[in-house]
Amino acid sequence: MQKMTLKVDGDPAHGSVSVQVGRYPDLNYSNSETAPLLVPECHHDHRFHRHQQQAHWRPLNREELEIIAGGPRWRKLRSRLLLCFWFCWLLMLGTAVAIIIQTPKAVTPDLRWWQKDVFYHLHPGLLMDVQTNETSHISRVSARLPYLKSLGVSALILQGMFGPDSSSANLTEIDHSLGTLPQFTQLITQSRNAGVRVILDLCELDLFDQELGNVTDVWSSMTKNIQYTLRFWLVQGVSGFGICDTDPAFSKKTLMEWNMLLQEFSSHDDERILMVRQLGNIPSDNVFNISVNGSLVELFTKPLIPDPHHPLSPAEVAEAMEASLQTQQRDWPSWTVGGGVPRELHRAILVLIMTLPGTPIIKYGEEFNLVQQVTQLNQPPALFHSLSQSRAHEEALHFGTFTLLTFNASLPSSGLNSTSTPPIAFLRSWGCVHFLVLIHLGSKPHSLDPGWAPSLPEGGVFVTSTGLDRFGPVTLRSIKMQPHEAIVIKLFESDITT
Missing domain, CATH: 2.60.40.1180 (Golgi alpha-mannosidase II)
Structure with missing residues (x-):
């Protein structure tokens, strides 16, 4: 390395200063007098230290972070953010609760058994059953109880149980061509065990003999006989009775007497009911004076298609159906198909009956398919089974709005x-x-x-x-x-x- 000797005028005792030029090749000092005494290393060292600090940067550790975050500004900011969060959360919670409270609730109504069940109307004398060895019609009905349960039927209306010459004095005996009284009482017991209620249809029976006139003593005697008859069958386990709106017994006074007797045998789990069936195209005048679904009559059954006494065309059936559907129902309705419906429309009408609001009453044979053979009569028809299952499990089809x-x-x-x-x-x-x-x-x-x-x-x-x-x-x-x-x-x- 080359040394440069600087000569300065003055005291020679100071000597000379040597500068290593090789260390700073950028500095060209030709004259020794102009050479600085101090070398400019400050700028270079500053850049060096800055690069060194960048190379050794590291994040704050926990202690350092706690020291910085513990300041009053940060504590105040965090408190306000936390307060804002809880305020927004409580506001959303209150809004949700208010919406739930103000939303109308679909409260499931407390229905009685006659509003829940599907009714099956049967005349034992018309029952066809080729897969049983039972000789009496009553025993054949007993044999078909499993079939009825498979359909979803929970109430059986028996028509024609009394002979054509029956009167109020002998209604404790059934028509002997159908079976014996012990067989019938056994049917009632088996039905109750199977979960099927039995209702006696007294429609079109001359309970009050019109030929005897309106003699007070005679009417009083017949009333007592009827009361005895109803009590007899209620003791046997019958769940109710049905009459027609054209029967002489259909009066407010008679229904009040019958209702008092039914209430005597009724309980919360075993209610006995009274049904009225409309026979004419329009309800009789007495219907408007009777409390339906109330204190006197539980079910008033109307035909969906009024009996026209002649076969109807599909257009006439549709017109009659629409007229029935447009009629506002004040009480819990009950429907039957009615008469005059062409055979090809039976399945469509069955769908209608099972999906309308109210209690459907299906007559024997209406559940069968058009192609179903006699040997298949003990098999549940697929359409009827599907409809009854849907009605039982879907609240909208059972008691929903129409x-x-x-x-x-x-x-x-x-x-x-x-x-x-x-x-x-x-x-x-x-x-x-x-x-x-x-x-x-x-x-x-x-x-x-x-x-x-x-x-x-x-x-x-x-x-x-x-x-x-x-x-x-x-x-x-x-x-x-x-x-x-x-x-x-x-x-x-x-x-x-x-």
Whole structure:
């Protein structure tokens, strides 16, 4: 390394200063007098230390972080953020509780047994059963109890148990052509053990002999005989009685006497009831003076199709059905099919009866399929079994609200013309569950117009149909109904405006 000697005028005692030029090649000092006494290393050392600090950067440890975060500013900020969080959380909780409280609750009604059960109307003398060796008709009914339970039937109305010449004096004996009294009492016991209640139909019996006139003593004697008869059958285990609105016994005074007797044998778990069946096309005048579903009569049964005394066309059946559905029901209704219905419409009418609000009463034979053979009469019909199971498990089909839907006749259409039979549609709703029932009684296929019901959701799932051939999801805008077909659809959407 080359050394440079600096000579400075002054005291020679100071000597000379040597500078190592090789260490700083950038500095070119040709004149020794101009060479600085101090070398400029400060700028280089500052950059060096900065790079050294960056190379050794590390995050704050826990102790250092606690020291910094423990300051008053951070504590104040954290307190405010925590307070804001809890305020927002409590606000959302209060809003949710308010919505739940203000939302109307679908309270399940406390139904009585005659509002829950499916009734089966049977004349033992007409019973066909080829798979039993029983000789009496009463015993054949006993043998069919498992079949009735498989259908979902819980109440059996027996008609024709008394002879044509029966009177109030001999109603404790049944028609001997049907069986014996011990066989009948055994039937009542077996029915109760199987969970099926027995109701005696006294309709069209001349309980008050009209030929004897209105002599007070005679009427008093007949009233006592009837009271004795009713008490006798109640002791045997009968769950109630049925009469017609055209019977002489159908009066407010008589029903009050009968009701007092029924209340004597009734309990909370075993209520005895009184039924009234409408025979005419319109209710008799006495019906409007009777408290139905109240203190006197539990069920008033109406025919869905009034008996016209002649066969009806599908259009006439549809018109009669729509008229019945449009009639506002004040009390818990009870329905039978009625008369004059063409055989090809029986399955569609069965779907209607089982999905209407109220208690369905099915007559013997109405549950059978058109193709069902006599050897299959002990097998539960698939359609009836499907309907009874759906009604038992779905609250909307059991006691939900009823909304009749109308088709917009102004829509171009979908296969519907002035001579065809329009479909019938209604909703059964309970809470957020909705069922759509479509019934087409016409003889030609009918495609629903895409805009026939804009308030309904577009999708649903098939529950059952008369052909038992519809399954899985469905789009309401693309349904094509077959002739004499009825369909039950469970809708997907919960928010429906009707």
